[in-house]
Every structure is written in C-alpha cells, then in structure tokens.
Amino acid sequence: MATAERISRPETLARTRPGTRNPRAKIAVPGNSGIKVVQAVTIRKPAPELYSFWRDLPNLMQVINHPVTISAPNRDESHWSVSAPAGKRVEWDALIINDRPNQLIAWRSRDGAEVQNAGSVRFEPAPGDEGTEVTVALEYNPPGGKLGAMIAKLTRDSAGSQVYDALRRFKALMEAGEIPTTEGQPVGGPQRLRKGKK
Numbered sequence: 001m002a003t004a005e006r007i008s009r010p011e012t013l014a015r016t017r018p019g020t021r022n023p024r025a026k027i028a029v030p031g032n033s034g035i036k037v038v039q040a041v042t043i044r045k046p047a048p049e050l051y052s053f054w055r056d057l058p059n060l061m062q063v064i065n066h067p068v069t070i071s072a073p074n075r076d077e078s079h080w081s082v083s084a085p086a087g088k089r090v091e092w093d094a095l096i097i098n099d100r101p102n103q104l105i106a107w108r109s110r111d112g113a114e115v116q117n118a119g120s121v122r123f124e125p126a127p128g129d130e131g132t133e134v135t136v137a138l139e140y141n142p143p144g145g146k147l148g149a150m151i152a153k154l155t156r157d158s159a160g161s162q163v164y165d166a167l168r169r170f171k172a173l174m175e176a177g178e179i180p181t182t183e184g185q186p187v188g189g190p191q192r193l194r195k196g197k198k
Contacts, residue, residue, distance in 0.1 A: 037138040037160045041167040044131035045174045047102045047123040053174065054121055055105060063169040063179070066162055082115075090114040116141045134170070136163050 043050060053059050057078045058070050067083040076096045084090045092113030098106035098120070106120040117140035126133045138159060169179045 035140055035142055035159065037140075037163050038135065039160065039163045039167055040133055040135040041171050042126045042131055042133050043171045043174050047125070047132045050132055050134060050170075050174060051102045051105070051123050053170075055099075060166070063166045063173060064162070065165050065169055092117070134167065136167060138163060 057072045061068055061070055069081040070078055072078045078094045079091065080094060081089055081091045092115055093110040094107045094113075094117075095110055096105060096107050098104060102123060104120060104122050106118075108118040109116050117138065119136065119138035119140075122133075122135045122137075124133045124135070140159060142159075172179045
C-alpha cells in the first residue's frame with residue numbers, strides 16, 4: 001500500500017497567510033466523482049474561539065470519536081492516519097488551501113494520497129445571535145471506491161456519521177468543557193418480573 005508523499009524541505013514551500021489562498025491549491029477529488037458529506041451544528045461560542053481550536057489541527061483528535069492520529073509539521077500541512085473498515089488504516093498528507101481567520105478553513109489531500117479528499121469548515125453567525133453555525137463540507141474518494149462507501153454505510157462507519165459525531169462532540173467540548181461519555185458506567189441486567197405482575 002503506497003503512502004502519501006511527505007514534504008522534506010518545508011522552508012522552500014509557499015505558505016498560506018491568513019486571509020489568503022494557498023498558491024499550491026488544486027483539485028484533490030477530480031471530476032466531481034467523490035462521496036459528498038455536509039453536516040452543520042450551532043455552537044453557543046464566538047467564531048474566533050471555535051476557529052482557533054480547529055486551526056490547531058491535532059486538537060481534532062479530541063473530537064473525532066474514531067481511531068485517528070494527526071500530526072502537523074507546520075501550520076499549513078498535516079499528516080492523517082485513520083482506521084478504515086476491515087481493520088485497515090489509511091494515511092494521507094493534507095494541505096490548507098484557504099484560510100480566512102474566524103470564517104473558513106479549507107484543505108485538500110496531497111497528490112498520491114490513499115484517500116483523495118478535500119473539504120472546508122465554515123464559521124458563520126447563527127440566526128438570532130445564538131452563537132456560531134459550524135458547517136463541514138467534505139468530498140472524498142473512499143478506499144474501495146463506491147463499493148467501499150456502501151460497506152462503510154452498512155457498518156455505520158460512513159464519513160457522514162463520523163462528521164456528525166465529531167461536530168456533536170466539538171459542540172459539547174466547546175460549550176461544556178468536556179465530552180459526555182458512558183464509559184465506566186454500570187450497565188443494568190435484564191429486569192425480572194415480580195410475582196403477580198405481567
């Protein structure tokens with residue numbers, strides 16, 4: 001299995017300055033052929049706080065409830081290693097291609113990625129001054145193509161479910177300071193019928 005190309009000389013690369021488009025931006029999922037996912041959530045926090053958390057990409061490991069490792073050798077590049085159906089792992093390098101502070105972060109996978117993907121996260125004022133609407137739009141070519149995407153959906157491992165869950169956990173972490181869990185809580189046994197009750 002080929003791994004994504006790594007960058008060895010970051011000092012020679014063009015950088016994305018906040019508020020600009022990366023000069024190395026190009027289409028990652030050609031021909032509008034990928035699986036598309038769009039999910040949104042309203043979070044009762046200001047956009048700058050949410051943007052700041054998201055812009056530090058390794059922070060996302062806190063809200064992705066799926067085995068993932070994210071490393072960021074610099075502000076514009078990251079390496080992702082994610083579990084995939086059938087116990088496999090897929091890896092790719094990603095590049096920030098558009099950065100508008102407190103409004104938008106857009107990315108694409110680098111050439112040679114095992115999973116070609118591109119997407120964005122937008123931070124917009126929620127109606128009625130109720131915080132910030134956070135919208136994630138993602139397009140990707142799944143391992144195994146459309147068949148792989150169908151299998152992932154059947155196993156509840158689809159990207160749509162994962163993005164929805166990550167946004168729900170992001171909301172909980174930002175609003176309450178923690179992500180609720182049932183881990184470690186006792187589980188009751190089956191209820192027995194009492195005499196005379198049906």
